[in-house]
Amino acid sequence: MSIAERNQPLGGNAMPRFGGIATMMRLPKVETAAGLDAVFVGLPLDIGTSNRSGTRFGPREIRNESVLLRPYNMGTGAAPFDTLQVADIGDIATNPYNLLDSVARIEAGYRELLQHDVIPLGLGGDHTVTLPILRAIAAKHGPVGLIHVDAHADINDEMFGEKIAHGTTFRRAQEEGLLAQGRVVQIGLRGSGYAAEDFDWARRQGFRVVPAEECWNRSLQGLMQEVRQQLGAGPVYLSFDIDGIDPAFAPGTGTPEVAGLTSVQALEIVRGCQGLDLVGGDLVEVSPPYDTTGNTALLGANLLFEMLCVLPGVTIRR
Template structure:
């Protein structure tokens, strides 16, 4: 019997009842003694289109009650491998984006005083920048797997240098991410100029447009990425739910047609097993645009797959 925290079983408590934590894990006030910390960030003041991602962490947690503790496909058993708990939400300032960014960075710097892997629930994509700042301060420039419909590499939006659409430009400029070990998967649709897609390429980022993903498995792509990144380099996974087609994930603020499938999302995350993942996030779930809850349910399953892909996860 594992001594690690276990999700509350649906055989002990109906899944529509019990705690509101992710996967119905125990809650914790500190990362002390944890291997993996679940953190919610209900931020959506960095969005440029439809708001609502502030409700993402709560809805992902609610739908996560349907996720069971073992992976049939991979045999992964994350709750028998790591001490995991839900630390609740970062107390952001909904009236001030720059203050929220500072709050998030300070929170993660304190969190990372412990040897813990943070897995974050968003919230809009702006939140990734302060997390990367905290991780890079401890570990140096990171390799990055970025799944998204958009490159999020604008120089500014409405005159603002930090928004959900400028995150990775700032991360590269600040030296938080090594662009030679960065891949963006699922980019598509329209932009304001060719630079929206060309700027990352000029920095050395590998850009995999969605057309190169249509009608094919992404497992070979992930084999290439594992070979490129290696198993030692600290790596981060940032997964924007709008990387998926709206038919799979309509509950998001900036949906784009022609996106990745749910199956390809699983292939990407499962393909991260073998990387030295030091953190990850699942962002841009906006529940008001999907009353069925399916987007948040898919997001919860993808977070489970991230746990299964962490280094050291036991496989039956």
């Protein structure tokens, strides 16, 4: 397939950026992942949240803000649309009245996507969505390495007596054998807690925990070099909670924590995944009702584009 035959984002001179149908990067909307190399998929869900809701609107607003994105990455030279066939498959129909049914629907939707040789990039949605995604990913690829960017470890055993919620995702994933031993890194954890156990359980599982304090006032390029060496060969999943970023840059989220990562560090983390065997990724916890400027959704859209730019097989043009 030639470059001309591959899908391209709709340019601002073909249709004003405030016009047209809202898809991710104004790419074509498709009904099936057949023939695609990568696909954007919406995960509208917020009934797994514990504080401020609104992430059910996240996918739509990320798409709205993505109209500013263009096909060539000026910072890295990545030209993903030269070599990858990419589209937006729309949203998985979650159940707004039933969290467990929504989890089952997401897993089923991803299992159907992964019948094709495609890399899914998810638009969240609260962080509950990553558990069913990892179930489907592991069913295809086996246990995967994980890069998890977040203010919170999301390793609670339960929340209000429930085993499935946005704060239990990675404990369930570990218990279910979805994560590869010694190949999990959590970056940006911070804030107040109930006890040291809030982070130490992860360390006992062999996760590498990088608190936000270790990231202050420094570039994260060196850290990501270490992460690439640790994860090595084998499939890797990238899960990016927007609250890993300081609320000065990303206020539109449900559980903000002060003194987080900067938007520049966020780019360093995603760009630092270049060379890893990424088999999927997500950007979660954007809550538009608390994002009055749209800057949180704009950052989320950019991070998803950056994820696309580091997928295996992407052309680098200088």
